[in-house]
Each structure stands twice: as C-alpha cells, then as structure tokens.
Amino acid sequence: MLSSLATVCTAMLLNRLFNPKSRARLDAEAERLRNRFGIARKVPFSAMEIQVAESVCVDAAQLEVTFESIGGQSSLIGQLREAVLLPLLRPDLLTHSKLLQPTRGLLLHGPPGTGKTLLAKAACTECALRFLAVKGPELLDPYVGQSEANVRSLFEAARAAAPSLVFFDEIDALAPRRGHAADGGGVMDRVVAQLCAELDGAVGSGDDGVADATGAPTRPIVFVLGATNRADLLDPALLRPGRFDQLVFIPPCGSRTQHAAVLRALTRRLPLGPDVRLDELASRLPPVLTGADLYALCADALGAATRELLDAEPTP
Ligand SMILES: Nc1ncnc2c1ncn2[C@@H]1O[C@H](COP(=O)(O)OP(=O)(O)OP(=O)(O)O)[C@@H](O)[C@H]1O
Ligand SMILES: [Mg+2]
Numbered sequence: 001m002l003s004s005l006a007t008v009c010t011a012m013l014l015n016r017l018f019n020p021k022s023r024a025r026l027d028a029e030a031e032r033l034r035n036r037f038g039i040a041r042k043v044p045f046s047a048m049e050i051q052v053a054e055s056v057c058v059d060a061a062q063l064e065v066t067f068e069s070i071g072g073q074s075s076l077i078g079q080l081r082e083a084v085l086l087p088l089l090r091p092d093l094l095t096h097s098k099l100l101q102p103t104r105g106l107l108l109h110g111p112p113g114t115g116k117t118l119l120a121k122a123a124c125t126e127c128a129l130r131f132l133a134v135k136g137p138e139l140l141d142p143y144v145g146q147s148e149a150n151v152r153s154l155f156e157a158a159r160a161a162a163p164s165l166v167f168f169d170e171i172d173a174l175a176p177r178r179g180h181a182a183d184g185g186g187v188m189d190r191v192v193a194q195l196c197a198e199l200d201g202a203v204g205s206g207d208d209g210v211a212d213a214t215g216a217p218t219r220p221i222v223f224v225l226g227a228t229n230r231a232d233l234l235d236p237a238l239l240r241p242g243r244f245d246q247l248v249f250i251p252p253c254g255s256r257t258q259h260a261a262v263l264r265a266l267t268r269r270l271p272l273g274p275d276v277r278l279d280e281l282a283s284r285l286p287p288v289l290t291g292a293d294l295y296a297l298c299a300d301a302l303g304a305a306t307r308e309l310l311d312a313e314p315t316p
Contacts, residue, residue: 071265113292
C-alpha cells in the first residue's frame, strides 16, 4: 500500500517537473511572482516556494505605514533602522569579518497594542525590502513533514527575493518551547528546529552568486523580525545570539510626551478643529496607555465629529 502510494507520488512529481506544459506553467508563475515583487534577477522558484511565497508575500506599497505613522518610539525606530539598514548600506563592513556579523533577527515583545506589528510594517516600507509576513501558525500543515517544508520554502523564497524581511507575527504560536507542545507527533519541535537552522543560515548555500566590489560572494540579506506578547513561551534556542540577536521590549506609553507623540502620529492626516490641543489632551489622559488605546480614543472622536456633522445637516 505504502509503496504504491510512493510510486504515485513520484510519478506526479516527475510529471510536474518534466511535463513541458507544467514546466511552462511553473515558469509563468515564477515570472508573475518576480514581476509582482520587482525581482529583477531571473531567480528560479520551485512550485512549493511559489505556493508559500504567494500566500505570505505582501506588497510593501500597499502597507501604507512608514516610521512617520509611529509616535513616541524614536529610539526604537533608530535601533531598527540601524539593524536593518547597516547590512544594506555598508555590506563591505560585514563581509570580511567573521566576528562582526549583521543582526539576523530582532524580536519585538510586549503587551498587546503597543505597536509591534506597525513597527515591522514600517521597517519594511522604509528600508525598501520585500516583505514576507507570516501570522501565527499559518505555516503549520496537518501532513507529516509539510510544516517544516513550508518553513524551508519560506526562507528559500526570502533568499531568492533578497533583500527581504520575513516577519513572524505572533511567533509564539509557531515556535513554542520544545517538548511541551501537545501535538503528539512532535510537529512543533521539528518546526522550531527548522526555524533555528534557517536563522543560523545552516541550510542552503547562503550564497546567491552575487559578488561585492572586491569579488567576494555576498550572502543574500534576509532580515527576520518576530513579534509576540509572550516571549516566555518561545523556545530558548531561538533567542540565543546569532538567531534573534536582539530582543526589544515595547512597553505601553508611560509619559505625556509619548501620548502626545502618538496622538500626533495618529491624527497627522486628519483636519483638526482649531480648539484641539493634543498636548493638553495628553496631560488629561491616564498615565499608562497603549498605542491601540490612543487609536480607539481618536476613532471615537472621529465618530463623534461625524455624528455632529450629520446632525447639523438639514433633514431632507
Ligand atoms: N506608537 C504608535 N504610534 C501610532 N499608532 C500606534 C502606535 N502603537 C500602536 N498604534 C496603533 O495601535 C494599533 C495596533 O497596533 P499593533 O497592531 O501594531 O499592536 P501590536 O503590538 O502588534 O499588538 P498585538 O500584540 O496585540 O498584536 C495600530 O494599528 C495603530 O493604529
Ligand atoms: Mg501584532
């Protein structure tokens, strides 16, 4: 039974690879993916990489989030900019040293609504990277071995599309502490191991054939960002230097200046009434609020203003 199943699978795979019609379709799909993400190099994509990349690639132009959209986080923005941009702008500083290596991954952790997802999107837009965003357990698959294969394909696609940013939102759902998941078959443990291997760069050649000015081969630049509310649930192996090198805690806004900065960022495209004083409003708010709380406040104010406008209109 098993051997006949294996024969059918091999036949399907060979058919897909060598049948000129499916080969042409695969090439056309790869071309479409390259065009969609502006990849100039003729990098080949496998069927699985196309499938995974299609589901997780986000058009950076559609994100409409920049560092300007974020208030009260200037030092964090500086840290993110430096970590992501340094390898892009000065690869020469990093290619000739084994000790000085670019930051591979950065984990944003903190309470809900503090702006972690927003920061990841802004980093991608600002640094002009291709964005592959995975939310929680999106890569998990009930078929044996498929979840790890999805993680592998994701990174292969990210390397092909480099410079790119892979963002794992709610990463605790994908990489929990090993030995504790109640999945029976150890799927989660294998996913974590695969993720560690990918972050190490241990899998694949790590060389895309592109050379720097001195002729030395450069590694494709794939930056990995993770976000979670529960860093304590993650497998500790992921958090060691060389994988998620930097752990950044994002607290709620705890000062009036920060509140005012977030309010300014949130209302920067709205026409405010002449009597609106954001600094004064910030001084009347509770001392600790998240960006999401301030967003809700602005949304309520906008709703009230719209109602006032409608009430003032003469009834037809
Ligand atoms: N620093 C900030 N400046 C401006 N807006 C912010 C800021 N932080 C949060 N917001 C607002 O709050 C909303 C929620 O933020 P976001 O989704 O990034 O939170 P999060 O930290 O990822 O939350 P969770 O942990 O629940 O996923 C954003 O869409 C944005 O409108
Ligand atoms: Mg989030």
